[in-house]
Amino acid sequence: MSLDADQDILQDFLxxxxxxxxxxSEQLVDLEQSPNDPDLLNAIFRGFHTVKGxxxxxxxxxxxxxxxxxxxxFDTLRKNQRQVTPELMDTVLSxxxxxxxxxETVRSDEMPEDADPALIDALAYYAQPEGEETLSSPTxxxxxxxxxxxxxTIEAGGDITDTEFESLLNALSPEDRAAMEKESPAPKAxxxxxxxxxxxxxxxxxxxxxxxxxxxxxxxxxxxxxxxxPAASSDExxxxxxxxxxxxxxxxxxxxxxxxxxxxxxxxxxxxxxxxxxxxxxxxxxAVASKAPARKEPIADTTVRVDTSRLDEIMNMVGELVLVRNxxxxxxxxxADAELAKAVGNLDVVTADLQSxxxxxxxxxxxxxxxxxxxxxxDLSRSMKKEMVLEMIGEDxxxxxxxxxxxxxxxxxxxxxxxDHGIEMPDVREKNGKDRVGKVILSAEQEGDHILLTIADDGxxxxxxxxxxxxxxxxxxxxxxADRLTDxxxxxxxFAAGLTTKEQASDVSGRGVGMDVVKTKISQLNGTLNVWSExxxxxxxxxxxxxxxxxxxxxMIKLQDQTFALPLVNVDEIFQLDVxxxxxxxxxxxxxxxxxxxxLFYLRRWLVRDPAKREISKEEMQDAHVxxxxxxxxxxxxxxDDLIGQEEVVIKPLGTMLHGTPGLAGATITGDGRIAxxxxxxxxxxxxxxxx
Amino acid sequence: xxxxxxxQAESASDLVLQYVTFRLxxxxxxxxxxxxxxxxxxSEIAPVPGAPEYVLGIINLRGNVVTVIDTRQRFxxxxxxxxxxxxxxxxxxxxxxxxxxxxxxxxxxxLKQSEIETAPNVGNEESAKFIQGVCNKNNELxxxxxxxxxxxxxxxxxxxxx
Numbered sequence: 001m002s003l004d005a006d007q008d009i010l011q012d013f014l015x016x017x018x019x020x021x022x023x024x025s026e027q028l029v030d031l032e033q034s035p036n037d038p039d040l041l042n043a044i045f046r047g048f049h050t051v052k053g054x055x056x057x058x059x060x061x062x063x064x065x066x067x068x069x070x071x072x073x074f075d076t077l078r079k080n081q082r083q084v085t086p087e088l089m090d091t092v093l094s095x096x097x098x099x100x101x102x103x104e105t106v107r108s109d110e111m112p113e114d115a116d117p118a119l120i121d122a123l124a125y126y127a128q129p130e131g132e133e134t135l136s137s138p139t140x141x142x143x144x145x146x147x148x149x150x151x152x153t154i155e156a157g158g159d160i161t162d163t164e165f166e167s168l169l170n171a172l173s174p175e176d177r178a179a180m181e182k183e184s185p186a187p188k189a190x191x192x193x194x195x196x197x198x199x200x201x202x203x204x205x206x207x208x209x210x211x212x213x214x215x216x217x218x219x220x221x222x223x224x225x226x227x228x229x230p231a232a233s234s235d236e237x238x239x240x241x242x243x244x245x246x247x248x249x250x251x252x253x254x255x256x257x258x259x260x261x262x263x264x265x266x267x268x269x270x271x272x273x274x275x276x277x278x279x280x281x282x283x284x285x286x287a288v289a290s291k292a293p294a295r296k297e298p299i300a301d302t303t304v305r306v307d308t309s310r311l312d313e314i315m316n317m318v319g320e321l322v323l324v325r326n327x328x329x330x331x332x333x334x335x336a337d338a339e340l341a342k343a344v345g346n347l348d349v350v351t352a353d354l355q356s357x358x359x360x361x362x363x364x365x366x367x368x369x370x371x372x373x374x375x376x377x378x379d380l381s382r383s384m385k386k387e388m389v390l391e392m393i394g395e396d397x398x399x400x401x402x403x404x405x406x407x408x409x410x411x412x413x414x415x416x417x418x419x420d421h422g423i424e425m426p427d428v429r430e431k432n433g434k435d436r437v438g439k440v441i442l443s444a445e446q447e448g449d450h451i452l453l454t455i456a457d458d459g460x461x462x463x464x465x466x467x468x469x470x471x472x473x474x475x476x477x478x479x480x481x482a483d484r485l486t487d488x489x490x491x492x493x494x495f496a497a498g499l500t501t502k503e504q505a506s507d508v509s510g511r512g513v514g515m516d517v518v519k520t521k522i523s524q525l526n527g528t529l530n531v532w533s534e535x536x537x538x539x540x541x542x543x544x545x546x547x548x549x550x551x552x553x554x555x556m557i558k559l560q561d562q563t564f565a566l567p568l569v570n571v572d573e574i575f576q577l578d579v580x581x582x583x584x585x586x587x588x589x590x591x592x593x594x595x596x597x598x599x600l601f602y603l604r605r606w607l608v609r610d611p612a613k614r615e616i617s618k619e620e621m622q623d624a625h626v627x628x629x630x631x632x633x634x635x636x637x638x639x640x641d642d643l644i645g646q647e648e649v650v651i652k653p654l655g656t657m658l659h660g661t662p663g664l665a666g667a668t669i670t671g672d673g674r675i676a677x678x679x680x681x682x683x684x685x686x687x688x689x690x691x692x
Numbered sequence: 693x694x695x696x697x698x699x700q701a702e703s704a705s706d707l708v709l710q711y712v713t714f715r716l717x718x719x720x721x722x723x724x725x726x727x728x729x730x731x732x733x734x735s736e737i738a739p740v741p742g743a744p745e746y747v748l749g750i751i752n753l754r755g756n757v758v759t760v761i762d763t764r765q766r767f768x769x770x771x772x773x774x775x776x777x778x779x780x781x782x783x784x785x786x787x788x789x790x791x792x793x794x795x796x797x798x799x800x801x802x803l804k805q806s807e808i809e810t811a812p813n814v815g816n817e818e819s820a821k822f823i824q825g826v827c828n829k830n831n832e833l834x835x836x837x838x839x840x841x842x843x844x845x846x847x848x849x850x851x852x853x854x
Contacts, residue, residue: 320755562738607741654740654750655759656788661742667750667757675738675752687742 035084081129422459
C-alpha cells in the first residue's frame, strides 16, 4: 500500500524526522550513562513526540503507535515513576529500531506494517509507573486515559502527557507537583477533556469535529478543572508544534471555517471563559512572537538545504573564475597601471576566499558518522558481555559530504572489529592487570589537506606470528615469504581476503571478508590504511583520506604537446634513464632498478594519435623520464616526454559519448585553461597490453 | 507544389521553424535552432586517445568538458584545414551536449513546415542517414540535419565494440 500524502509534506517530514531519529539514537545511549538527566529525558520525549506528530499528520498509524508508546515510557521516566534499567533500554532501543525501519518504508513511499505487538506490549508495560504494573494491565492503563472514541486514544493520550509535561517543565514548585500527583492517575479521565481542547489547536481538526459532537462539554470543562490548560497549550504550540500547526492551517485551509460553524453553537452557551476555538488560533502566533525571542532565539533555523549538484555547479563556476583571474593577474603584471594592479590584487583575494567558502559548504562534521558508534558499542558490549567505553575525539572535524557517507561503512566495520577481536573479556583483562572496562578510541583530525581517522583499542593486540601462520595455512603465502615479512607487513595481512584469526565466525565479525572490503573502499577514496599493534597492549588502525573527493593530486606529464595527469597515488618514483639500453625479455622491454625488473612502456606509442609522432628518437631515449607506477603490488615503468609537476586537479567526467574510453578516468582543466586527460592506470595497462 | 498540400499547410497555420545554417564542403546544412546552445570560434581541441575516429577530442567550455565531433568525417567528407571561419557549434541532442565542428556558420533562416521536403534517396549512405529533409530556398538547397542520429545507437554499439 502506498502513501497518498502530499509529496512536499512527506519530504519535509522525512528530512526532519530523519534528523530527530539520528539524534535519538545518540541521546538514548547517553541516557544510559546518565539515566536521571531530566533534560535528556525531556529531549527524548520531545523527539518521539515530534515524530509522532508528523506521522499522525501523514496518517502513518503504525509509526504513530510505536512512537506513542515509546513516548509514554519516557513520560513515566521523567515523572520519576520508573528507573532506567538495561532491560528497559533494550526495549526502547528496539522500539527505535522499529521506528527506523518503518521510517525507511515510508521513505520508499509505502505504508509500514504494524509494529511487533510484543514490542508494543513491552513498551506499554514500561510505561506504567514502577510497582503499579500488577494493578493495571497494559490494556487497563490504556483505557484509563482514553476518550470514549477508541480511535482518539493516541492523540488524546499524547496530549495529556503534553500538558503534564508542560506543567512539569514550567512549574517545579511543590504545590504544582502535588497537584499533579493528586490528579494522576485517578483524575485522568476528567483531564481528558482538557487536552481535547488542545487537540483542536494542536493535532487533528477532523478528529476534533467528531469529538466536539461526541462530547460537547469538552471545552467548557477544561478551563474549570484546569485553568492553566490554555496557557500550557499555547506554550506547547510555540515550542514543538508550531510548524506542524502552520502546516495544518495551510494544508487544511477549510478547517477553521468548518470548526467555526461547528464549534460556536457548542461552545458559546457553555462558558465565557471558554473561548471558541477559532479566536484561540490567531492568539497562538503572537504568543510565539513574544516567547520565541526570549527562549528559543539561539536555535532559530539558519540553515538552508541545497542540492549538492547545485554546489558542484557553483564550484565549477568558481573554478572558471579562478582561471579568468589568473589570466587577469598575468595581464595586470604586464601593465604599469597601478590602479589596475590594485584591482587585480583585490580580485585575487576575493576569488581565493570565494573558493574556500564554496569548498566549506560541502563540508560536514564527521559527527554524522561518529554519532552511530555509541549505540554500536553499547549493543556489542551487551551482546558479548564485554565491558567497554567509547571515546570520541575530534567529532567536529569537517570533511567532504560524499566522504562522510563513504566512510561510514568502513568505520563501522573497524569499530566492530576492535570491539570483537580487540577488547578481551572483563575477567581476562583483570587477570592481565588491565582495567575491566576496555576502551575504544575513535578520533579524527585534519592534517594538511588530509583527514586522519584513528580507531584504537586497548585490547589484546595482534600477534604477527599468528597472522603469518594463518596466511601460510590459507595458502596465501609460502613459508619463505612469510618468514621474510616484517611485523608491519604481517599486520597488513589482515586486509587480505579470506584471512581470519578467529576459529569461529560470529555474527559480529570473523569471516575474513570485512577488512578486504574496508581496504578496497578506502583505496577508492584515494586513502591509505595503516595498522599498528602491540601484543597485549592494543591495536590502532589509521586511515588517511583526502579532505575532498572532488580534488585529486596528480602528476602532470607531457606527451608531445598534450598534457596528461597520472593519479599521484599510483606514482612510486620518477627518474631519468638512458632507456636505449633497456633489456628485452621475450620481446618486452624491461628496466632493472635496484635489482627489480620492471616492464617498460612508452606512453607515447599508446596515447599520441598521429602515428608519425609516436616514435621515439635515439636522443630522446638517452635522457628519458621514467615514471614508476604501482598497481596493487605490481610495478611498471612509463616513459614520458616531459614532467610538468604535481598538481591538484578537479576531476571532470568525460561526456556520455566518451564515457568508458579505455585508460581514461576523466579530464581536468589546467591552470591555463587547457585540458588534460586523467589516466586510469589499471585500465590503461589492461587495454594496451592486454594483460591481466 | 500541389494545391491540396498548400491548403493543408495553410489550415495548420503553417508552422514556422528556425534553422541555423552552416557550411560543410560546398553544401549548406541546417539545424533546428532550439538544439543549438551556442557557436564558438575554433579553439584548441584536446585529442582523446582510444576514442572513436569521428571524435575530434574535447574542449573546455567554461569549466565543462565537451566532446567535439568531426562532422566532415561523420558525413563522409574529406578532411579540411581549420580556417578563420571554422566554428564549433555546441548542440544539445539526445540529452547530451556535444560540439560539432563545421566550416562556417551562416545565419538563422525561417522555414515553413510546408517548404520542407523529405530527402531524395540519393547520395552515399553515410550522410543520408543524418538527413531529416531538404529545403529549397532562394534557389539553394538546404540540407536539414537530424542531430539525434548523429549520436545514435549505432555509435553506441561502435563504442561498445572497442
